[in-house]
Amino acid sequence: MKKYISKIKTKTIWGSLFLAAGIFLGWVLFHPSTNGNHSGDRPEGFSGSPEQVVAGTHDHPEGTTWTCSMHPQIRREEPGQCPICGMDLIPVSDLDTGAPDVDPEELGMTESAAKLAEVQTLRIERGKPVREILLQGKVKADERRISVLTARFGGRIEKLYVSFTGEQVQQGERLALMYSPELVTAQRELIEAARGRDEQPGLYRAARSRLELWDLTGAQIDAIIEKGEPELYFDVRSPIGGTVTKKHVSPGDYVNEGSALFEVIDLTRVWIMFDAYESNLPWISKGDMVSYQVQSIPGLTFTGRVAYIDPFIHPETRVAGIRVEQDNPRLILKPDMFVRGKAESQIAGNSEKILIPSSSILWTGKRAVVYVRVPGRDRPTFRYREITLGPAAGDQYVVESGLQEGEEIVVNGAFRIDAAAQLAGKPSMMNREGGEVAVAVEAFKKQLQEIFQTYISMKNAFVGSDPHKAAAFGQDVQAALKAADMDLLNPGAHIEWMQLLEKMNGSLENISDRHDIEIQRKEFAKLNQALYEAVKTFGLQEGTVYYQFCPMALDNKGAYWLSTSEEIRNPYFGDAMLHCGETVETFEF
Numbered sequence: 001m002k003k004y005i006s007k008i009k010t011k012t013i014w015g016s017l018f019l020a021a022g023i024f025l026g027w028v029l030f031h032p033s034t035n036g037n038h039s040g041d042r043p044e045g046f047s048g049s050p051e052q053v054v055a056g057t058h059d060h061p062e063g064t065t066w067t068c069s070m071h072p073q074i075r076r077e078e079p080g081q082c083p084i085c086g087m088d089l090i091p092v093s094d095l096d097t098g099a100p101d102v103d104p105e106e107l108g109m110t111e112s113a114a115k116l117a118e119v120q121t122l123r124i125e126r127g128k129p130v131r132e133i134l135l136q137g138k139v140k141a142d143e144r145r146i147s148v149l150t151a152r153f154g155g156r157i158e159k160l161y162v163s164f165t166g167e168q169v170q171q172g173e174r175l176a177l178m179y180s181p182e183l184v185t186a187q188r189e190l191i192e193a194a195r196g197r198d199e200q201p202g203l204y205r206a207a208r209s210r211l212e213l214w215d216l217t218g219a220q221i222d223a224i225i226e227k228g229e230p231e232l233y234f235d236v237r238s239p240i241g242g243t244v245t246k247k248h249v250s251p252g253d254y255v256n257e258g259s260a261l262f263e264v265i266d267l268t269r270v271w272i273m274f275d276a277y278e279s280n281l282p283w284i285s286k287g288d289m290v291s292y293q294v295q296s297i298p299g300l301t302f303t304g305r306v307a308y309i310d311p312f313i314h315p316e317t318r319v320a321g322i323r324v325e326q327d328n329p330r331l332i333l334k335p336d337m338f339v340r341g342k343a344e345s346q347i348a349g350n351s352e353k354i355l356i357p358s359s360s361i362l363w364t365g366k367r368a369v370v371y372v373r374v375p376g377r378d379r380p381t382f383r384y385r386e387i388t389l390g391p392a393a394g395d396q397y398v399v400e401s402g403l404q405e406g407e408e409i410v411v412n413g414a415f416r417i418d419a420a421a422q423l424a425g426k427p428s429m430m431n432r433e434g435g436e437v438a439v440a441v442e443a444f445k446k447q448l449q450e451i452f453q454t455y456i457s458m459k460n461a462f463v464g465s466d467p468h469k470a471a472a473f474g475q476d477v478q479a480a481l482k483a484a485d486m487d488l489l490n491p492g493a494h495i496e497w498m499q500l501l502e503k504m505n506g507s508l509e510n511i512s513d514r515h516d517i518e519i520q521r522k523e524f525a526k527l528n529q530a531l532y533e534a535v536k537t538f539g540l541q542e543g544t545v546y547y548q549f550c551p552m553a554l555d556n557k558g559a560y561w562l563s564t565s566e567e568i569r570n571p572y573f574g575d576a577m578l579h580c581g582e583t584v585e586t587f588e589f
Contacts, residue, residue, distance in 0.1 A: 064091050090116060106374055107382050107421050114380040119413035121373050122360070126352040126405055129393035131283050135290070135322065135341040136579050137274035139333045142325070145266035147240045151255045152214040155180030158233060160251055162244050162262070169238045175262055176236040176249065186210055187230030194225045242266035267335070270328045272304065274341055275319040277582045282391055283345040284309060290324050292341030294333065302326060318551040340579065353390070354399040358588065360411040361389070361397065362418060362429040363536065369429040371417050373408040382410060382417050384427045442541065444488040448534065449541045451480040455531060456564055462524055462571035467517040474511035481505065496537060503530035521572050525559040532562060540589040550581035
């Protein structure tokens with residue numbers, strides 16, 4: 001009993017000691033000092049609260065609002081990371097100068113804010129814009145080397161020496177044997193006139209000229225006179241060497257003067273006829289070098305210069321013909337072979353233009369916007385400016401108006417500067433006067449990216465002219481649209497998305513319900529208009545999108561589509577006209 005009581009006392013003593021030690025440690029660690037300063041907790045000389053120590057040593061006044069330079073709709077009362085992209089939040093004061101002596105349309109940033117936004121600028125220079133142009137075309141016969149043989153006089157075809165089209169003939173080679181009563185009569189008149197040529201030289205010259213007009217040679221005429229009897233049959237000979245492409249007569253046929261007998265084409269020199277769309281014509285000039293390949297002759301590349309540009313645009317296809325002349329001694333190039341060409345051309349006129357990178361341009365509908373760095377400021381200051389663009393030159397654009405040589409523009413970080421301008425209530429690309437704009441957060445862009453990838457699968461089904469796959473992928477696109485979370489958008493963007501969504505769903509329902517490829521393609525064209533607006537307005541997470549156009553689609557009405565490949569693969573014609581079309585706009589995300 002005593003041992004039991006002793007054990008209880010021992011446990012009680014040890015428990016009391018542990019309790020006292022815990023209370024002492026808690027007081028040491030968590031009790032604030034009387035002077036409000038612990039050198040081990042905060043930097044020397046820092047007199048702020050413990051919360052300020054955790055936040056950092058930057059000197060920001062109380063009530064500072066923190067935001068994301070990429071997503072200005074994010075507002076926080078404390079520093080941290082953006083919940084959308086994970087970037088460090090920055091004070092609103094770092095974005096806007098707030099200085100009374102600064103133009104209200106200018107946006108000033110601290111050096112640290114500019115570095116955080118990864119702003120890079122470029123001084124504008126003039127240069128000669130060069131653009132790579134892809135061309136589609138066919139091999140054609142040289143029109144100047146096409147000869148149509150017609151009957152110089154009426155008669156009957158007695159014999160053909162060329163029995164089929166495609167036969168090769170030499171210049172002067174016999175093609176047919178012909179009997180003509182008119183020619184026999186003319187020969188008799190010549191023989192009579194030759195006998196009295198001394199007394200009536202005019203009559204002799206007239207009879208001789210008549211036969212010369214019928215393509216009889218001087219030697220043939222002299223032989224008739226010497227023989228003293230008319231020839232009953234005459235040979236029809238080829239005026240050029242080449243290939244017989246048309247045979248209009250058969251033995252025993254009667255022909256009149258002017259009737260077509262044969263067509264012979266010299267294919268030792270041919271034309272390569274390319275189709276150039278209106279947007280490409282400013283870049284093409286006579287003398288430009290074009291390299292091209294023939295689909296049926298893989299591995300062989302031909303080169304030639306532009307010899308002719310059609311002065312007219314075809315009213316239905318909206319293209320102009322571009323002609324390259326090519327020697328063809330081995331006759332390996334045959335008429336109507338498909339050809340794919342590439343030309344690196346300077347804009348017509350060969351003059352220097354103001355060029356800016358495409359990365360510097362913010363697109364908003366029909367307007368193009370850049371941010372220009374304001375010179376003479378003690379910190380980075382930028383100003384919104386609308387510009388007028390000319391044709392694209394690879395990854396650059398020609399500037400027609402709005403910028404001058406020597407000015408400095410933002411080529412990287414323009415979206416972040418524009419977001420800061422929106423936040424500061426200054427002119428921006430989506431709203432010249434400020435106010436709410438349609439902003440898509442990264443999470444929504446990710447969803448739109450998935451929708452777009454599913455759309456590409458459906459587009460490829462149209463390229464393959466497979467109505468069943470197109471219908472199946474149409475259902476997949478509908479499902480992806482239904483899964484998109486519209487609550488991620490602000491009210492303005494939400495309304496715009498709803499309008500586009502209604503159009504897309506209507507077209508997709510018809511694509512999914514119908515299994516007629518032509519009907520599906522008409523709905524596909526409507527879908528592309530709405531999806532183009534969605535991609536352009538809200539953007540994607542990453543990648544390059546090509547907006548392409550075929551002027552011959554839908555009975556020459558023309559139709560657009562979106563693609564991830566610059567190579568034209570036409571979803572409206574498939575293999576029938578796989579490469580018909582052009583890229584009219586490019587988006588980089």
